[in-house]
Amino acid sequence: MDEPSSREVPEAVAYVRDLLDGLGAAWVLCGGWAADAWLGRQTRDHGDVDIAVFHHDQRAVFEHFPGWALVAHDPGVPDDTTEQWNGRPLDLPAHIHLPELHSPLSTSATLTHTEFGFEFLLNERSGHDWVLNREHGIAVPLERAVQTSQWGLATAAPEIVLFFKAGGHLTPDQAHAANDVLRPHDEQDLLALLPILTTDRRTWLAHTLGKTHPGHRWLTHLH
Numbered sequence: 001m002d003e004p005s006s007r008e009v010p011e012a013v014a015y016v017r018d019l020l021d022g023l024g025a026a027w028v029l030c031g032g033w034a035a036d037a038w039l040g041r042q043t044r045d046h047g048d049v050d051i052a053v054f055h056h057d058q059r060a061v062f063e064h065f066p067g068w069a070l071v072a073h074d075p076g077v078p079d080d081t082t083e084q085w086n087g088r089p090l091d092l093p094a095h096i097h098l099p100e101l102h103s104p105l106s107t108s109a110t111l112t113h114t115e116f117g118f119e120f121l122l123n124e125r126s127g128h129d130w131v132l133n134r135e136h137g138i139a140v141p142l143e144r145a146v147q148t149s150q151w152g153l154a155t156a157a158p159e160i161v162l163f164f165k166a167g168g169h170l171t172p173d174q175a176h177a178a179n180d181v182l183r184p185h186d187e188q189d190l191l192a193l194l195p196i197l198t199t200d201r202r203t204w205l206a207h208t209l210g211k212t213h214p215g216h217r218w219l220t221h222l223h
Contacts, residue, residue, distance in 0.1 A: 007150055015114075015115055024064065026053070026054070028155065030160075031161070032189055035158070038150065038161075038193065040149075040151070043189075044185060044189075049116060052123050052156060055122045055123065059087070071107060074091045074095075075093070082104070082105055098114045126139060132163060133212055138168070159204055161189070
């Protein structure tokens with residue numbers, strides 16, 4: 001897209017932002033919309049809005065949405081479950097969907113549904129650090145990992161967005177599979193963000209991806 005940068009927040013992101021007002025937990029814009037937030041404009045279509053929260057804050061999410069359609073996935077349920085989340089404690093890795101009314105994940109028409117699909121991605125935190133990959137000892141101070149984007153929102157830093165999109169948080173087997181099937185829109189986000197990555201951010205991303213997944217094809221771009 002050739003439109004100039006703008007601080008006007010797109011409708012879907014603004015809707016989620018307003019809906020999360022009063023949530024008793026810190027939340028962070030991540031995923032593809034986060035990439036656009038750093039550029040200050042929408043660069044592509046998005047399926048939903050991704051919001052990161054920390055694992056110990058999951059109860060705050062449940063309590064913020066009484067009567068809403070909620071579907072949670074973690075290792076304790078099948079990947080394709082559509083059961084309504086009853087607030088049971090979720091184990092990592094986990095995410096919580098808030099589906100639209102006609103989504104296949106909709107649990108009941110009598111529950112409240114979102115106008116724009118979004119999901120919470122549960123993440124690990126240790127003190128003041130965001131733990132990105134425990135197996136490889138990769139953690140980043142929150143003051144670096146979460147910054148204010150052009151849309152005025154707490155947003156995952158560009159290199160953090162790309163780290164997740166590259167599969168850096170995954171186990172070796174999962175990362176290998178992700179490297180074979182990197183999604184086209186993740187490649188789009190990489191190419192969109194590369195021009196704004198400082199040397200420090202680019203170096204960090206190359207180092208951490210090289211550590212979690214040596215031979216990752218994105219390393220060619222980063223070097």
